[in-house]
Amino acid sequence: KKERTTTVYKNLNPSWGETFKFVCHESSDRIKVRVWDEDNDLKSMIANKFIKEPDDFLGQTIIEVYSLSGEMDVWYELHKRSDKSAVSGCIRLRINVEIHGEEKRAPFHLQYSCLHEMAVDYFDQRGEHDVLKKLAEKDDGQVDICFPHPMLDIVQEFAQRSSIENIYQVMTHFACLSLLYHITGIPGALSRLLVVINTYFRDQIKTSEMSDGSIASHSQRDRFSVSNFKREKFVEVLDRLNELLIVDLNAYRDVFPADQPDRLLDLKDAVDLLTSIMFFRQKVLDIGKVIKSKDVVAECIQASVQSTFNQLREESISTVCQSDSDPVVCQSKPGPQSFLSTPARLTPLSYVHRLVELLAEMIEQDYSVYSKLICQFRDLSVGDISARTLWSLLIEDMREMLLSAAIQEDCTTSDYMNLFFKVKWFFHKHISRSADPEGSVDLHEIFSLHVRAWLDESTQQFDGFLKNAIEQDKESKFQQTAEHCHHSWSVVHIFSALTECHSVLQSIECPVPELQNEYYLLYSQLVVRVLTKYTSVIRNILLKDSPTSKMGCVLLNNMEQMRQELEKLYKKMGGEQLENTEAGDVLNRLQSEQLRQDLEDVCIIFARSQEPSIVEHIKAVPAKLAKIRGNEPLNTQEGTAVIDSALEYLSNNVKTMFASCNKNVFKRVLKELFRINLTNIQRLVVLPHLSLEKGYDGGMDLTPKQCAAISASLVTVQDFFHCEGSGLRKTYMNDCAEKKRLVTALEMYTRSTDSLITDFITVETRQDKTAADDPLGELSLQVDLFVAQGEQKVVAKIISASRLIWPASSVSGIFRPYVEVTLLGPALAGLRRRHETKSKTKNPPAYNEAFTFPMSKMCDIDSYELHFAIRDYCFGRQKPLVGVTTLPLKSVPNAGTLSARLSLGKNLYFSEAGKDILCILAQRPQDEIAQEFVTLKLETRTTELG
Secondary structure, rough: OOOOOOOOOOOOOOOOOOOOOOOOOOOEEEEEEEEOOOOOOHHHHHOOOOOOOOEEEEEEEEEEEOOOOOEEEEEEEEOOOOOOOOOOOOEEEEEEOOOOOOOOOOOOHHHHHHHHHHHHHHHHHHHOOOOHHHHEEEOOOOEEOOOOOOHHHHHHHHHHOOOOHHHOOOOOOOHHEEEEOOOOHHHHHHHHHHHHHHOOOOOEEEEEOOOOEEEEEHHHHHHHOOOOOHHHHHHHHHHHHHHHEEEEEEHHHHHOOOOOOOHHHHHHHHHHHHHHHHHHHHHHHOOOOOOOOHHHHHHHHHHHHHHHHHHHHHHHHHHHHHHHHHOOOOOOOOOOOHHOOOOOOOOHHHHHHHHHHHHHHHHHHHHHHHHHHHHOOOOHHHHHHHHHHHHHHHHHHHHHOOHHHHHHHOOOOOHHHHHHHHHHHHHHHHHOOOHHHHHHHHHHHHHHHHHHHHHHHHHHHHHHHHHHHHHHHHHOOOEEEEEEEEEEEEHHHHHHHHHHHHHHHHHOOOOOOHHHHHHHHHHHHHHHHHHHHHHHHHHHHHHEEEEEEEHHHHEEEEEEEEHHHHHHHHHOOOOOHHOOOOHHHHHHHHHHHHHHHHHHHHHHHHHHOOOOHHHHHHHOHHHHOOOOOOOOOOOHHHHHHHHHHHHHHHHHHHHHHHOOOHHHHHHHHHHHHHHHHHHHHHHHHHHEEEEEEEEOOOOOOHOOOOOOHHHHHHHHHHHHHHHHHHHOOHHHHOOHHHHHHHHHHHOOOOOOOOHHHHHHHHHOOOOHHHHOOOOOOEEEEEEEEEEEEOOOEEEEEEEEEEEEOOOOOOOOOOOEEEEEEEOOOEOOOOOEEEEOOOOOOOOEEEEEEEEEEOOOOOOHHHHOEEEEEEEEEOOOOOOOOEEEEOOOOOOOOOOOEEEEEOEEEEOOOHHHHHHHHHHHHHOOOOOHHHHHHHHHHOOOOHHOOO
16 A cells, blocks of 8 residues: 655655554565655656656655554654665654554553563562663663573563664663662663763754755754653653752762762762763753753752861860860961960860861862762862862851950960961961962951951060060170170070061961051061160160179170161061061161161260279379470370370270170270260360350360370370271271361460451351340340451440340349440450440430440451440449340441341350360460450350349
8 A cells, every 4th residue: 555645845844744544464564655855847747757756766764564563753764775866864753553452452662661660670679789780882882781581581572572672771771770879889870871872862863965955954852752762751760860969969978978989989970970961951852051060060069068067067066065175276387386375275266176177187088089089070179169168168157256255255366376377277288279379368357356466465475575584684694695696695585586476477478468568567566666675674774783894795785686686587577578668667767777876875875884984094184294394396105105094994995895795886885985085085184164154164274295295195095996907997086076176176275366266256157046046135236347448447336225134133123234345356455345335224225325446457357246245233243144145247248337136145155166265265364365255255144033
């Protein structure tokens, strides 16, 4: 019997939906299905009359009747009938076989499923699960189920007689084994079976080119939909199995223990099986968007890790709470123990130490065991996921814990720092390889408050530490640490502690620049506090305890050693990296300004402690100078003998300092001793003391020969302090201000009074400074300067005084001020130099009196000045000074007039150079001009008058 469908035009995927009935009498009958491309043009219609098969042949399939059973919906591939045929595509047939007399019998595929399930159940009840795992690979990629004989013979015979296709057998076995998923080894068998199923329903069954150039293809979804194994049933099996896999992977550490190798293999197979299920869903079922198996596995691992973390946390808390003593205080590289260690004790933080240890073991196990098993995905590592997840959970747990008020009350800063270093060790050893190195930022941020508190507490601890170090040094009398070391133990202990503290700070390794800079700033302030206090202690010892020369040298050496150790500490902290940071600025100021000045100060204190003895020896110099008389040349022995006693005393001390002092300290002390010697020679010998209140204290007027002797002694002093190259440089001593002043003073002894007065008036341009700072009134005047041929003169007109400050209860009871005007300068001997106005009782007083002062025509006008003094007139008594001021004539225009209002002060101001000139002039008691000049310049208003 032959049947033909209708023609479907212009469709590469035609659908007919037509039904034909065939009656078969023998099982050997065959059904032949052929597909044609009909041509309905005129040419084809004519050819149809003469040609048997005018249409184009597209393919055929031959179906054996004995292979059909029940209802079937099958795709059949189209084959060639000869080598010249152009065949493409496949055809889908829905076949319903009805066998006379067997209408109520179940279909063969259903019968096979029942038989297969019974066989699997039989071996399961007997516990013979190994036989269910065996699969025989075939050359075409398919597998055969390997039941033991005779069960294998029964199943194969039924499948062959009933034409049960191999893929149906595989899918049936897969569905049966899915019920035995939890049995060891079964996941591997399921995985291999599903791979075969996925391979069978490959991406496209056939892709071929039609005669008109078009492409015809059929997808996996179409082929799976028409398979004899019901689609809904197999999808249900996969869904159930997928849920089981996810549940087990969510607890992979419990379901697949690391100490059971067989179960570990099941874990690897379970992941493979999950991957195959995802592939089947995406490729065969053609579900549009399917979650990648890698993402599913990653989520399962995270869920399992989180669950395990909660279990370990509860276990840690329980273990710590039940312990009588807790040995888990951090000992894992926590930094210097003198600052962090505490006795082993229970604290609210102790459970975290135990938890960290357990987490470390868990991560190592994930890396060494589970990561090697679940290695199917390129970018997925169980160890990495476990480490990252545990770190985030631990950080959040500690963040909440550290905010607890109870925790803060019961724990010390050492407890927090120990915990920090424990967790930091955990991160670097177990977490950093799987996470971003910056992942420890959260750790540093939540512990930043406690690091600050530790630095503050360390500052307080250093106070007691410093006190103990000093006391130990005092007990040993500041003994040197070694023969070649000049410092004592206290500075060593202090910097050992500071270095230890820095080691802790450095081991924090904070990745946040702002926090790191803040820590270093706090540490720098700690260093400043400690070293400043230590310097203060040394200063007080030198000032109050009067240490021996050797002990004083050790104290000075401690100061210098402190600067050297600070430089080393600065380099350990980063050196150049600290530039332009607040911490660097603090330490640089400490080193270059504060400690340098402190070293200078203590060297000066130590040197000046010897000044009384030096003064006693220098006081003998005037007596030795008095023996040097005559005008004959000075011999060397006389010049050396002047200062030999003082140098002999210094010699012993300098030898002690040279042997006991650091070279830098030795030179600093020598400099101060050199200045002390020159200053006292100047004060006691060359320039006697000059007081504004008491005037000249006495002294001797040196002769040229005596000045030469002092100059010779200065050379001897320089040679002594040069120490044959081991002491001060000669250039320094020659440039020393004290020596220059002394040499200048000696040179002034040979100069005339007029020359000295001229220099004083030229140099001292700020004599009215006291009046400007504390005015006692004002004086109005007019000065006229006359320069004519053959003479020079100045006319000073006193107009009035105002704003005079004078006490109501004065000496006389009546205030009668008058003005005393004096011309000071060279070549005034024999000329009138002083004038006085009349006293006035009216306040403010008005004088309007003019006075003329002649001057030498041989001298420059700039060498003169007018000295104004207002006094209170008292008949028969000393006339007290009200105020004084001066007016240099160089301020008056040449041959002109100057009107001025000058402020009055209680005395005149002059520099050190001016004082030296006054000292020289004061030693000339027979010189009237010199004595008058000194008296006027030193006069001051008494303190009783305010």
